[in-house]
Amino acid sequence: MSSTTIDTESPDLLAANVGFLEFEAPLARIHNDIEQMRREARESGRDLTADVARQAKRFGQTIRKLYASLSPWETVQVARHPKRPLVPDYIQRIFRDFCELHGDRLHGDDHAIITGFARLGGHKVMLVGHNKGRDLKERIKCNFGCAHPEGYRKALAKMKLAEKFGLPVVCLIDTQGAYPGVGAEERGIASAIAVNLFEMSRLRTPIVCAVIGEGGSGGALGIGVGDRVAMFQHSFYSVISPEGCAAILWKTGEKAKQAAEALNLTSKSLKALNLIDHIIPEPAGGAHRFPDQAAANLEACLCDALRDLKRLKIETILKRRYDRLRHIGGFFSSAQEEVRIAASQAVRTVRRAAAPRLTGRLASRRATSLPAAAHAG
Amino acid sequence: MAGEPTEKAEMSSVSERRAGVPAGLWTRCQKCGQMVYEKEVAEALNVCPSCGFHRRVDARTRIRQLVDPESFEEFAADLQTVDPLEFKDRIPYKERIREEQEKTGEKDAVIVGRAFIRGRAVVLAVMNPGFIMASMGAVVGEKITRAIEKGADENLPVILVTASGGARMQEGMVSLVQMAKTSAALARLHDAGGLCIVVATDPTTAGVAASFASLGDVIVAEPGAMIGFAGPRVIANTIKAELPEGFQTAEFMLEHGFVDRIVARGELRKELARLIDYCGK
Numbered sequence: 001m002s003s004t005t006i007d008t009e010s011p012d013l014l015a016a017n018v019g020f021l022e023f024e025a026p027l028a029r030i031h032n033d034i035e036q037m038r039r040e041a042r043e044s045g046r047d048l049t050a051d052v053a054r055q056a057k058r059f060g061q062t063i064r065k066l067y068a069s070l071s072p073w074e075t076v077q078v079a080r081h082p083k084r085p086l087v088p089d090y091i092q093r094i095f096r097d098f099c100e101l102h103g104d105r106l107h108g109d110d111h112a113i114i115t116g117f118a119r120l121g122g123h124k125v126m127l128v129g130h131n132k133g134r135d136l137k138e139r140i141k142c143n144f145g146c147a148h149p150e151g152y153r154k155a156l157a158k159m160k161l162a163e164k165f166g167l168p169v170v171c172l173i174d175t176q177g178a179y180p181g182v183g184a185e186e187r188g189i190a191s192a193i194a195v196n197l198f199e200m201s202r203l204r205t206p207i208v209c210a211v212i213g214e215g216g217s218g219g220a221l222g223i224g225v226g227d228r229v230a231m232f233q234h235s236f237y238s239v240i241s242p243e244g245c246a247a248i249l250w251k252t253g254e255k256a257k258q259a260a261e262a263l264n265l266t267s268k269s270l271k272a273l274n275l276i277d278h279i280i281p282e283p284a285g286g287a288h289r290f291p292d293q294a295a296a297n298l299e300a301c302l303c304d305a306l307r308d309l310k311r312l313k314i315e316t317i318l319k320r321r322y323d324r325l326r327h328i329g330g331f332f333s334s335a336q337e338e339v340r341i342a343a344s345q346a347v348r349t350v351r352r353a354a355a356p357r358l359t360g361r362l363a364s365r366r367a368t369s370l371p372a373a374a375h376a377g
Numbered sequence: 378m379a380g381e382p383t384e385k386a387e388m389s390s391v392s393e394r395r396a397g398v399p400a401g402l403w404t405r406c407q408k409c410g411q412m413v414y415e416k417e418v419a420e421a422l423n424v425c426p427s428c429g430f431h432r433r434v435d436a437r438t439r440i441r442q443l444v445d446p447e448s449f450e451e452f453a454a455d456l457q458t459v460d461p462l463e464f465k466d467r468i469p470y471k472e473r474i475r476e477e478q479e480k481t482g483e484k485d486a487v488i489v490g491r492a493f494i495r496g497r498a499v500v501l502a503v504m505n506p507g508f509i510m511a512s513m514g515a516v517v518g519e520k521i522t523r524a525i526e527k528g529a530d531e532n533l534p535v536i537l538v539t540a541s542g543g544a545r546m547q548e549g550m551v552s553l554v555q556m557a558k559t560s561a562a563l564a565r566l567h568d569a570g571g572l573c574i575v576v577a578t579d580p581t582t583a584g585v586a587a588s589f590a591s592l593g594d595v596i597v598a599e600p601g602a603m604i605g606f607a608g609p610r611v612i613a614n615t616i617k618a619e620l621p622e623g624f625q626t627a628e629f630m631l632e633h634g635f636v637d638r639i640v641a642r643g644e645l646r647k648e649l650a651r652l653i654d655y656c657g658k
């Protein structure tokens with residue numbers, strides 16, 4: 001990663017606590033080699049400092065190379081890494097004076113979504129974020145970040161509080177999806193998410209969203225409508241989990257890797273498709289190896305977005321928020337509209353009507369961006 | 378509007394042709410197991426005369442059942458997916474779409490237009506459960522959104538007849554964002570004082586349930602329709618227990634406060650007209 005100055009040539013540091021994922025096997029091998037050399041040096045008294053340094057350099061090169069071109073499936077592994085920073089880790093690092101607010105005023109406190117006042121850079125904000133939980137006990141308490149209706153309703157209640165007092169909202173997304181359970185259905189999980197989409201589209205205060213790990217379907221989108229949507233470089237955002245998609249379309253969960261490729265779920269693919277606004281760079285080796293650097297990058301991105309939005313009138317923000325939603329999903333063609341595009345290009349008058357964003361912009365995007373997205377894998 | 382009987386007679390011949398079932402054939406009801414006369418089922422708007430089971434109906438049949446004769450004026454009929462991800466599973470998505478188009482004679486999974494219901498002008502969107510389970514991709518999201526916007530622009534009630542397996546996986550995140558887009562359009566309609574009535578039919582689930590289908594000013598549902606967010610098998614696997622009787626049905630949703638009325642298909646026209654009148658639209 002260009003934006004980071006982190007020393008990636010300290011294998012001990014990089015192996016510490018986080019271990020190695022399957023695709024990191026080359027790193028694990030180099031790490032083992034280094035340990036063996038050190039053991040050998042200790043036992044034999046030979047000076048292997050130069051060899052160790054050479055291997056350490058190789059380690060740094062390998063980690064940069066691996067992380068420069070993660071496949072979609074590898075990205076999913078990194079995004080789900082058990083040591084990946086969670087919302088509480090970012091609260092600790094970049095959100096000062098966090099004042100948690102629990103009440104949904106309807107049913108109960110859902111620990112899968114955290115909400116509260118916080119300070120970020122020079123801004124007072126309302127923070128809304130999923131919490132997957134770190135250790136087993138906490139994970140069970142949080143339902144592994146899978147929220148019930150009360151979580152979405154708490155989020156909305158606090159967003160409305162923010163709206164009333166003119167605070168922007170920051171949403172940090174990290175969930176496999178909404179909780180699939182009997183209670184969730186009884187208390188109207190579909191309705192809770194739908195109402196959030198409806199209300200967030202017209203909330204009279206800026207909303208900035210960032211996917212920090214897993215962006216799982218409707219459960220992610222339920223706090224994901226905003227003026228800016230960013231993703232960490234190695235996070236993913238998908239309409240369905242690769243496993244779920246594989247089970248349905250390939251009839252076997254074992255094709256999850258293929259499904260991950262097909263779903264275009266990486267930050268790079270989604271940026272190329274214009275479905276997100278920003279990619280937040282991660283240090284080579286991932287946010288789980290360098291949580292401080294990841295937090296600093298997240299802070300920079302959120303603060304930039306908040307600063308930009310604060311300059312705008314709320315009417316402008318709301319209009320753009322609607323237009324953004326109205327246009328980002330514009331992937332269809334229409335015989336009539338193609339005719340209209342041709343006519344407007346000839347006459348050079350009624351340009352920028354409904355039509356050009358559809359077929360016209362799409363055609364150029366497909367010519368330029370999609371091949372790039374394909375290389376992301 | 379009077380003339381219901383002739384309407385029914387006209388509709389029955391249409392649905393018979395559509396279903397490919399010759400008139401006069403006897404079949405077994407999938408719900409009660411009774412032998413039923415197809416002609417009689419069609420006359421009852423595809424409802425089992427023996428047990429009242431509401432069969433799924435394709436969108437064209439539904440429109441004929443709902444609107445005043447010859448009053449439906451379709452718009453945005455030519456929108457088609459562009460396969461934004463160039464998706465391919467066991468078969469390419471493009472091919473799947475072509476097959477579905479040939480099978481149904483439709484371009485995608487929703488039909489939208491202006492119509493009259495008992496003389497009241499409305500904008501109507503009807504989802505087609507026969508087209509990839511009426512899953513929502515960019516075309517469905519766009520057509521629903523245009524229907525809602527037209528309702529707001531022309532101050533017409535918007536009737537959304539929902540049926541869907543959820544977001545269309547083959548369009549990835551493009552399909553997920555349709556949930557936000559359609560919901561935002563409904564927020565605008567709401568702010569403009571417009572009326573939206575949702576008619577939830579079997580099945581209304583996942584991404585469609587978690588967006589416009591849950592956002593009507595009034596939400597009515599057909600008896601027995603499956604309505605819910607997560608798939609029942611997923612839930613059973615998560616909780617590792619049997620699901621309660623009648624879970625995720627229209628009646629269950631009514632009981633838990635997420636549906637306003639359950640309306641039998643034969644009563645829909647009358648009920649919609651009544652609701653429109655109460656809302657003064």
Ligand SMILES: [Zn+2]
Pocket residue numbers: 406407408409410411425426427428429430
């Ligand atoms: Zn029956």
